[in-house]
Amino acid sequence: MIAAGTQSNIEEELPSRTSILVAAVRAFGSREPDENVRNPDSMADLLIGPSELALISDHAVSTALTQDYREASQNPAIVLFAGLMLCRTRFIDESLERAVKKGATQVVILGAGFDTRAYRFGELLKHCRVIEVDAMPTQTYKKRRVREVLQDLPKNLTYCAIDFAKDDLMHGLHRVGFKRDEKTLYIWEGVCMYLPESSVRKMLQTIALHSTSGSTLVLDYANSVGIELGKFTPNSAGGIPTSWAEPWIFGVPGANGSEFFRELGFDPGVPVPAYSPEMVRRYGTRQDGTSYAAHVFEQLQRQAPTPPEVPPIGLLEAQKAVTAAGGVYWFTELTVMSKPLES
Template structure:
């Protein structure tokens, strides 16, 4: 690791600056910590670094007031039944795809809206020869880099940090200014991202990768249907919409209901695989986990360029 890890500054990094780093990113770290704390024969993954991305005051409150903390967890589960398990299934499924790609000669990983994703640091298969590009809003990325330095003493040599507002910045310029190679097979991960971007931004992103990544590369992401993002589907959907609004990161984009393949066909991808809630539940929650419910609204998609 080296403190000289690439950090590509972008001219738009001051635009649309949130007042604080992403609260959703911290929330996802809390899910990863909670899963990690489960017994070894129950948890579906382990993230030893998640705890570092959570406000110490939250951890202190949970330690000093366990009953109140448990009550808050129950309230969230009642408000969003199964969603926490879907979020954790997403982590595990994306991990599995990443490892499969590495074993099939992929050489690069791009994490868009990286937040507090720890894959570059907790995946043993990622070595110094495997290039990682973390793209995220500068406010959140700045905090993350400080935490990574505290954990490891320095930043990893193989990770390039690209501060970019995906709504206003130019992804093409950002990646071309880095050591990203358009000749090497690449996995693009967009975990918990596209639902927070505008339709125009989504189209620019898919258009860019469909043209610039070599054949065989993959894009992996999760999504809500349009009816959930609009809040029209049911009360559960309205709760999700309201929650994201209150956290300052409202939902903006959903793929048209029951029309995913038609929507994605405009970029002429070689293959489109949809992983719905029933499939990832049956794959990941077996044995002692068989009774863990998931959210029917959250699906994953894996497309091959």
């Protein structure tokens, strides 16, 4: 394996380390004793072994996974990250269950990384075609690791290697048996922030144009304010080391992206901001009524540094923009609007 450098991972044949990172965070969250706030992705804990942790050894999550859960849960950065992944996993799991109940027969997981839904939802998906799409190095690594741990791959699962920034999505999907007239759920979890805006637009336009109406796309995304704010807090976005060469570069224009998605052919649904009371109510409330991360919020408030008397002007503006936008990181389920299918 080639060492980390400045080239993109796709060219270097390394698996995406952010894909390992987020799976490691789900693995951590799956060890939570309180089932109300436990990450349902316990399979991530099987897939993330010592070799995978070695690939993210410069991130605190790799240590957290080798520690006692309660001890590691005293680290605010770990808990906030695990809380975000808890909401993300459950929001998308619910979208998957809803889509299949409403008649989706194809599930396309874009930038799948270590996604385990083809396995966790084996029964629900038994009559569906599942296609995992990813860049070749990550997909090759994931397939090998899944075979090592679980031996068999589900019969209804197909893999499709694509570079979203270079290749044509539909061309790749059709090669592996995608049927454009079947209702489809696309999952785009933790991916669009890593892509150039032109690639995000092209992917969304392609999906809107070539999917049967009523197909859905569930995703999480930052807005442009969030990307700007990240420049003031280099350890944001999960503290991804710059040496991994996987920076967040794309944020949707506007507060919650609704207009952006509508222009590209989708009903934007009801975007929900991360860390919002709505998210805590849905996924982050413990059996005793407290919130998942309450203990670290208290800790953070006690330790809050005195703000500089004169904060940098750009930061002040960005903070005002966050308040105006209602958040920087969102989840939504888009629906393909009805239109004549193009050939």
